[in-house]
Amino acid sequence: MLTILFDGIAYGMLLFVLACGLAVTLGLMNFVNLAHGAFAMAGGYVTVVLMQRYGVPFLACLPLAFLAAAALGAVAERLLYRHMYGRSHLDQVLFSIGLVFMAVAAADYVMGSSPQNVRLPSYLLGRYEVFGIGIGVYRLFLIGVCGALTIALQLILARTRFGSRLRAAVDDPRVARGMGIDVNAIFAVTFAFGSGLAGLGGALGAEILGLDPTFPLKFMLYFLIVVTVGGTSSMTGPFVAALLLGFADVAGKYYIPQAGAFIIYAVMIAVLMLRPNGLFARGVTR
């Protein structure tokens, strides 16, 4: 039972890192970015290429995956996304799903369609038994990294000057501009940061989720479920949602494997029926 709880938490944490970038762009910037998974995939491929071709150690690959995806995000934001901010959600959906298909084709062309394998260093492999709980070292590592990241994110958003400027820029761009806040720059940085988080998630997740060119399509649903269930008010919502869904998914597959894949949707429906705006809804509606 406790092993299941542990696996569920680790899986939920992974979902969170993958989805929190989307929580930043979709939740905070109010931009429907279905291409989020493409940035995650980019991070995964950067890690694979660096590790396999250039022998860069795994831990050093993680920040590099973040930076590469963030740089890609910054370029995409400047060239493409910026023009879509004011458009309707439907336009944004069509635009970003188009990007997904282009990313899938591009990854297929450059890297080939075979699944890639990340080879973890030996100190992240293996497993301990503590009081009858089986603890996989890599899953423990995931929990550590993701936990630290969550706290850092929440602090940046709630406590820093940048966080308050961002919130201001999102809630009312015109007034924010009038107050001397450079809304464009803030959006660009935020978008790059969200993409970087996706890249980090892709790098961390490649080991457990696998990595091939269909990655952005395969996991799009999971990102969206996390953000939908979590609501968009803060980082806490998606965090709690990811943990809840991760645990429900793992426990469901363990106890009732026949219903396996369906549990996560059932939880989503139940939450949305009780709280249509997500677990932690924003107070002010826009």
Add this chain to the structure above:
Amino acid sequence: MLNRRQTLAGLSAAAVTGFGTRAEAQEVTKIGLILPMTGQSASTGRQIEAAAKLYIAQKGATVAGRRIELLVRDDTGAADITRRIAQELIVNEKVAVLAGFGLTPLAFAAAPLATQSKTPMVVMAAATSAITEQSPFIVRTSFTLPQATQPIADWASQNGIKKVISLVTDYAPGIDAERAFKERFTKAGGELLAELRVPLRNPDFAPFLQRVADAKPDALFVFVPSGIGGQFVKQFIERGLDKAGVRLIGTGDVTDDDLLNDMGDAILGVVTSHHYSAAHPSPENKAFVQAFRAANPNMRPNFMAIGGYDGMHLIYEALKKAGGAADGTALLGAMQGMSWVSPRGPVTIEARTRDITQNIYVRRVEKVDGQLYNVEFATFEAVPDPIKGR
């Protein structure tokens, strides 16, 4: 000097006329090869295309006085596209044979067209047993899952494995494998503790493997599509199941030659049963692997490639036997009952079932010259598809 020029002129004139008349007389026989060249199963398509082209390069593009033209079409792994392409190839291109078919639903989609147009359809990859029953014009050169599964069930019960859990991907081939294993293994006195079915789009095997860890079976029988094998084995090791004494057995899809080397040493020692390994120790296979690698650097032929290679052989031999201008029914008749020695060993296309009978080998993943290979150590000879072969 003059002499030499004259000879040259004479020679080239002869060559031109000779060439000209032959090109006019030589009619074209088209083979439509429908494969997933992009998308999730693109590796299947690439392997089969490479093998088919290798066969034509080796044996020449002329059979029974007719020039062979290979039309490769990408169906991206989607059944509706397969059907549309098959229709185009039959109606517009007037192909003599349809071939390829990477996945079960794709073969199902094209089957009615083969029947209506009386076009032989050579299935080179898809492995659900029922495929050949979808049309009397379907012939298969790959394998069937029950055929590849029964030997590992036999091997398990002969080697002291008594309690097994099966874990398969929840789609037609997976369920075929599960049924075949269960039937054979329990008949021999073994016990199947649980039958786990994993969704096709499954991100994490943790909960399923935890069930296995809690039930402590002697072995875990697994079937997952070839691309997922590496990820699965890693999680199996991560959970410490190998150290807990649970043996990992399965069909060769898990240790696909195309991906095996990237899976890392974790996969060493996994025992599977299948019809082909790149390490099969026969002169025919050594020549095949060498030629395949020379033509496609960085690629190792896998069980898909051998299906494509033998499929081309079947088409070539049938064209020779039935004469170049043969119609579909005559070609099909020539294919039925044909036997030859393939790089995988002796094979026969059964006249009644139109399915392939072949040796199934039990193999263990070992390191040979620093590379990972499925090394064969036991052979079940001339295994038919057990479902239709009864």
